[in-house]
Amino acid sequence: MALPAEFGLIARHFAPLAGRGALGLGDDAALLDPPPGRTLVLAADAMVAGVHFLPDDPPETLGRKLLRVNLSDLAAMGAVPLAYLMTTAFPRGVTQDWIAAFAAGLAADQAEFGIELLGGDTVVTDGPATFSLTILGHVAPGAALRRVGARPGDEVWVSGSIGDGALGLLALTGRLPADVHLASRYRLPRPRVALGLRLAGLARAAMDVSDGLVQDLGHLARAAGCGAVIEAAAVPLSAPARAALAADPALLPRILAGGDDYELVFAADPADSARVRAAGAEAGVPVTRIGVFEAGEGVRVQNPAGDDVPLDVSGWSHF
Template identity: 70%
Template sequence: MAEDPVSLPGEFALIARHFRRLAGPGALDLSDDAALLDPPAGRQLVLAADAMVAGVHFLPDDPPETIGRKLLRVNLSDLAAMGAAPLGYLMTTALPRDLPADWLGRFVDGLAADQAEFGLSVLGGDTVSTPGPVALSLTILGTVTPGAALRRGGARPGDSLWVSGSIGDGALGLLVLQGKLPADAAGHLAERYRLPRPRLALGQALAGLARAAMDVSDGLVQDLGHLCRAAGCGAVLRSAEVPLSPAAAALVAADPALLALCLTGGDDYELLFAAPPEADAQVLQRAAIAGAPVTRIGRFEAGPPEVHVPDTTGMPLRLPQGGWSHF
């Protein structure tokens, strides 16, 4: 029988009141020091971790529901990049004592909604207090068929370069929310910043077809550079082919300088991947079945691990930075 939250010390009462409803079978009702988990037979574990801090990864006044969902989704995006299916997660929350009374309940509401959507549950974690700001960390567990995980290092010269969805909405959405950029489609851009779309079905569909993959979190150009370094080859990224949402395209049409931000701003959480050119039709077919739009935006080429970004005239596009860095 679960303990009555009223009779528990403060931290444990908070866990019982808010987090227990997120727990799955392996979590042991969040009443022990660790979880017990039996991985599915014949599957390999995939683990990843991401942290989010108020004022860095989300705005302090963002709705708590979207903060919880974003925390889970950026980690699910890491699973998608490996072609893995979600299994469960561990979470640590560092929360100021002066948070609004309903903040944590709404945060958990968001997590509960996405647990139901993506089919996983919390296994455990830790809750501590902090003088601020809110700091959150999540470790995700997934599974994949042994030997089938997508990796960063397999691209070869001549391979096609693909990306899912649209690029730039997250970076533009942040500026909209900060009041730095007016936009008729502010709602769409803000939602794309607050609620990434982990491409789990696409990642799994690309198993055995894509030679390399990763998710775009720190900027398209910078993350493509990671693929190039892992593979030991270069890449040409055709800026005119990069897919933009109608909202982003309208802003870029009004101010072409914003294209550089779309290419380097990050917070896209789309899949960037390499596939042999003879598999282009298969890529499109599998993406359609997975319900994820994909666009061929360039190619890998022999040479140093550098990213070349020509404009519509073939001249190098001027980019003020390659992408986001914490340090």
């Protein structure tokens, strides 16, 4: 009796990604001996073609983007990446070459982030390609970074640069001139895992910026029962983002609220600013103080004159 084609597909493309506990992807489940004395950190994200990525994005980047948005969740908790499980719903008629490229991207990121595939499921769909990934990491007990914990007077920090992902989407869809840096930032987020590890015990609250800086900072403020103010001029922009904003100042709301940044936004005691800068330097990631938590509620954005900037978009929502 011949095996159905999916077994060959899994053996060819996904078994090489599998760690020891995956049992060659040939059992009903994987086995994992968790690191003794550590707390597991778990997150799951899904991506749908046409919603979370462009249908013509190269397959090499799709699995990597999915892995990286999940790694970004681990980074936000200050966790060490461990392993992942993934389910893939490929459109009927997907080619072996497409899947090979998808898997090659995952292999590259597994090496970069020191993580391995534990298991999953491969199915077909009559709809858009849909991927789901569950990631496992670990932290010392009680050491996880949380969204709750900021206090009025704490400084607001972000890693890297803001707005590149949202502008990259515009560039890839012809609404801004083509730009390799911005496109790459949309397709391949850079999860700040090394920084997150160094912020545990230092940042008072943290999360990753996936739905837009304003909305996500709002979560930190709400969890703290306070508000926050962002100094627009302090928000770190890449050179291409700065050029785009200079050419069209109306892009500011898109930069501050567009999403797909996968940077970390976090709160720190002003007395710890030198330690925060050192953590960024050790992790090889710029960190920038962009504002402060304050009494009240909501997130305000101030221009250099101290006036509030109106924002007409508030962040990504599915519903």
